[in-house]
Amino acid sequence: MTQYGIFTIANESHQPDKLKSSSSSRNPPTSLTRPIVRSEGQTTMKVLVTGGAGYVGSVVADGLLTAGHQVIVLDNLQQGHRAAVSPTAEFIPADICDPDALSNLFRQSGIDAVMHMAAETVIEFSITDPKRYFVTNVVGGINLLNVMLKHSVHRLIFSSTAAVYGEPHTVPIEETHPMSPINAYGASKLMFEQILEWYGRAYGLKHVSFRYFNAAGATENLGEAHRPETHLIPNVLNAALSKKSVSIFGSDYPTKDGSCIRDYVHVVDIARAHILALEKLDLFNGRAYNLGNQQGYSVIDVIETAKKVTGIDIPAKVSPRRPGDPAVLVASSSLARSELGWKPRFPQLETIIDSAWRWMPEHPGGYGD
Numbered sequence: 001m002t003q004y005g006i007f008t009i010a011n012e013s014h015q016p017d018k019l020k021s022s023s024s025s026r027n028p029p030t031s032l033t034r035p036i037v038r039s040e041g042q043t044t045m046k047v048l049v050t051g052g053a054g055y056v057g058s059v060v061a062d063g064l065l066t067a068g069h070q071v072i073v074l075d076n077l078q079q080g081h082r083a084a085v086s087p088t089a090e091f092i093p094a095d096i097c098d099p100d101a102l103s104n105l106f107r108q109s110g111i112d113a114v115m116h117m118a119a120e121t122v123i124e125f126s127i128t129d130p131k132r133y134f135v136t137n138v139v140g141g142i143n144l145l146n147v148m149l150k151h152s153v154h155r156l157i158f159s160s161t162a163a164v165y166g167e168p169h170t171v172p173i174e175e176t177h178p179m180s181p182i183n184a185y186g187a188s189k190l191m192f193e194q195i196l197e198w199y200g201r202a203y204g205l206k207h208v209s210f211r212y213f214n215a216a217g218a219t220e221n222l223g224e225a226h227r228p229e230t231h232l233i234p235n236v237l238n239a240a241l242s243k244k245s246v247s248i249f250g251s252d253y254p255t256k257d258g259s260c261i262r263d264y265v266h267v268v269d270i271a272r273a274h275i276l277a278l279e280k281l282d283l284f285n286g287r288a289y290n291l292g293n294q295q296g297y298s299v300i301d302v303i304e305t306a307k308k309v310t311g312i313d314i315p316a317k318v319s320p321r322r323p324g325d326p327a328v329l330v331a332s333s334s335l336a337r338s339e340l341g342w343k344p345r346f347p348q349l350e351t352i353i354d355s356a357w358r359w360m361p362e363h364p365g366g367y368g369d
């Protein structure tokens with residue numbers, strides 16, 4: 001196993017033992033939330049990961065299993081991959097827009113908490129076809145919340161996005177920055193964050209939202225493979241392999257080299273934040289946290305770094321701007337650091353790209369589905 005596959009969270013929190021108890025040995029409920037297993041001062045839960053066959057979701061599911069939790073993955077496999085789901089997780093092929101499937105699952109499963117990652121995520125398509133984004137990300141999310149409440153499940157961690165901010169007025173972006181999305185993807189995620197607030201106030205839902213900046217990198221077994229691939233780092237690495245040019249979308253942004261600047265954060269570090277939040281949900285209920293490395297890299301920086309990592313002179317060409325792209329998105333993540341004790345273990349762009357590059361030869365064309 002490479003270093004990227006390790007989910008140790010030493011110095012940040014305890015490391016739960018492997019799950020030892022069955023549901024029959026659960027403690028009686030003490031609060032609104034379902035019972036949880038406690039062994040030797042440790043806490044383990046049965047966690048539903050929606051979208052757990054997708055890029056971030058599969059790594060989060062893996063991290064939960066490593067931390068000793070039980071995992072159920074629900075995914076419609078539209079973007080997800082069956083091969084990205086660990087054999088030790090239960091897999092439910094279903095859609096969050098199907099309330100009956102959700103009801104059946106919650107009726108039978110004794111779920112303690114939900115990590116909600118199932119979503120439409122491609123910014124560009126959200127400009128041309130916004131209805132998909134509002135149906136899946138808002139209506140599907142409400143279906144999930146209502147079924148959770150019906151079955152007295154009151155813990156939720158939500159995958160939100162830096163796209164809630166729109167064009168930032170100040171960089172690095174703090175969580176208090178005004179939110180004014182410039183694409184339907186960001187708007188749909190912001191709506192759901194707001195819905196969580198109201199469900200928290202009225203129904204006692206405990207929730208944390210993570211505003212991801214640019215998730216990137218891979219573990220030994222799990223990496224980024226979208227259909228179609230639209231993301232920069234996999235596109236750059238595919239260009240390294242195929243020798244076909246990668247496009248630089250826009251060279252006239254108000255940035256140091258005219259290309260867009262983003263804050264790339266290792267997917268393993270994102271997963272570790274989720275596990276910390278699950279363990280500290282009672283303390284930090286209702287918060288939204290940025291997840292980024294507080295460091296911006298332009299598209300051209302990424303291509304240059306990828307050239308170094310791969311040793312290949314990756315061809316690139318300037319193309320028109322892509323609709324819906326803000327010029328600069330760089331996080332302040334000091335809130336996640338101070339409250340959750342989150343400290344990225346792989347903050348360097350070179351390390352992030354290297355992990356993605358190592359994953360590729362073992363997974364030509366992604367997961368082969």
Ligand code: UDP
Binds near residue numbers: 231233247250260299
């Ligand atoms: N980008 C690019 N060429 C590509 C893919 C992306 O120039 O083939 C740019 C994109 O316009 C954006 C940045 O790279 O400025 C990051 O895009 P990505 O899709 O990876 O993530 P996003 O920021 O859209 O979530």
